[in-house]
Amino acid sequence: MNDNRPIGVFDSGVGGLTVAKEIKRLLPNENIIYFGDTKHLPYGDKSKETITKFCKKITKFLVKEDCKAIVIACNTATANSLEEIKEAAGDVLVIDVISPVAKKVAYELNQNIGVIATKATVNSHAYKNCIRKHNRHLKVIEMATPLLVPIIEEGFRNTSISKSTIETYLAHKKFENIDTIILGCTHYPLIEKEVQAAFQGRVKVIDSPLIVVNELIHQMQKNNLMGFTEEPNYHFYFSDYTENFAKLAKQFFGKSITLELKRL
């Protein structure tokens, strides 16, 4: 029997759209509810306590909306508030963006793994801890790259601004010997090509959204949660009106989406 309840996805803003888009591509017959907490973005500079408060409210809202699974499409939220989100979700399946990636990377032929992410994600050492749990011989080097989110949000991809910023960050001495890089923020897949160019093909860039959605499918199958809706609904909630959110949601999902302001 099909379970046609929606999949809930949330992020502080538009970054999670890279994950939501991958869900739509690999699960084209599932309904999706997306919550963008634009009133409080960005999460990356805020404290654990504050981030957790926001995440719990959103999770409870998605549970109330009858979601069958919740994808935390935000590294900062995962790194700081995963346990609290799972608790707020009760019996609902929760998929995060860090553990599936950490697990996959830990069992591949890598030696030195670089991670770029927000300050709050780096400070939590979520990637390092999670990768080392699977394989304690790996070297994991985390670096905060907080300018990349606003550059992406403001539409400055593929400009001299993004180029000089990416090059400045990645040229840091501590990334000298990495062979793999994890884009530890759901915004960063949007600059994947520029990161690849900065390393001149020398470093393997991990495709996080694909890994995360494969894990979601695996868990949905295991828990008998797969649905089939001929013409699925894509409902986007946002907590404060911002120009960018509406524009990017449409850019990623096409025009046939519902956009709704929702103050929690």
Added chain:
Amino acid sequence: MNDNRPIGVFDSGVGGLTVAKEIKRLLPNENIIYFGDTKHLPYGDKSKETITKFCKKITKFLVKEDCKAIVIACNTATANSLEEIKEAAGDVLVIDVISPVAKKVAYELNQNIGVIATKATVNSHAYKNCIRKHNRHLKVIEMATPLLVPIIEEGFRNTSISKSTIETYLAHKKFENIDTIILGCTHYPLIEKEVQAAFQGRVKVIDSPLIVVNELIHQMQKNNLMGFTEEPNYHFYFSDYTENFAKLAKQFFGKSITLELKRL
């Protein structure tokens, strides 16, 4: 008689420190309370309704702390919520960062005035409206430059990143003929020299904090609010702990300040 009640200053984060520092320099015997709303920063992308809600709470807090004057050291807050802040302040003197600057610029020998600011400030047209109220013959060209705040917050002043970003923004065709530029965000005085360099001395850069504090002094004298405290207190409240805030507050005010987390 001296009025030794504190002057209240607020901003979404550290930007207002440029104004607070100028108050300390020109009024070295006044007590200052600073409120940085780091839990909700940045204001520049948020809606008028949301910004106003935050500002009213902060204003009421500063009134309760017995401030004799409140300086809105944030252009976005001024542009979106000035009337509501004045209402919340009751009888307390309110000084904003836009009207004194607009008035001064309107009566100088300028023809074409450029303004760089956050999106929310530009969308409000507060500078254009305020300048044209004094002199309707002036041409006022406003441009949103939202990347500059995170670049400053992240400590990338005087780097290839700030250089390419400032040059990209200021090279815009609509700034071709300006003779004056207003730095319409309290963060921007920190990159004043870089802006000057980008224009190669061709354009006059307005020193907003100086103009704002001169207006504050003028109004305090007029209203008999001047104080004299031999060793004044500088009390900094912030609504969420961020590394940057504590660091910059100390950098601007020296180490003898009080820092206190305050959730409103």
